[in-house]
Amino acid sequence: MERREEYQGYVPEIIKEIVINDKNELLVKLIGDANPMYQYLYREAAGVYWDEDLKAFKSTPLKEWTASKWFFHIKDLVSSVLKVELLVDEKIEWVNVAEDEVNKIKKAMKGYSNQIE
Incomplete structure (x- = not known):
């Protein structure tokens, strides 16, 4: 696995795809190999898990929360x-992912100063 250079004190991971799968889970898929230690995120009991096969963080099925709310929960x-x-x-x-949810995420991400230009 290639070593990633820290970005403002954090390890950067670039998202390649955001998906709502057939189980109605939000998947945030990453580019390239990811750290196997991501699997331990489940210990937080916050409804977010790491799927090693898909190289993706995933939510529990979307019910009360929207895709955009889950995305920012996962990101945070x-x-x-x-x-x-x-x-x-x-x-x-x-x-x-519904267009209005895509737009909410894109609009909110403009507020993050660390995004790739």
Whole structure:
């Protein structure tokens, strides 16, 4: 596994795809190999898990929360617990995510100063 350079004190991971799967779970898929230690995120009992096969963080099934609320929950939890900064760029793929939820995430991400230009 290649060594990632820290980004403002956090390990950067670039999101390649955001998906709502057939189980109605939100998946935040990463580019490249990810750290196997991400699997321990479940210990926080916050409804977010690491799927090693998919190289993705995933939510429990979407019920009361929207896709955008789950996305920011995942992003904040990964940042605070794993010290990993999830970054997005213009090439991100959206699969089965409602357009209004995509727009909410994109609009809010503009407020994050650490995003790839």
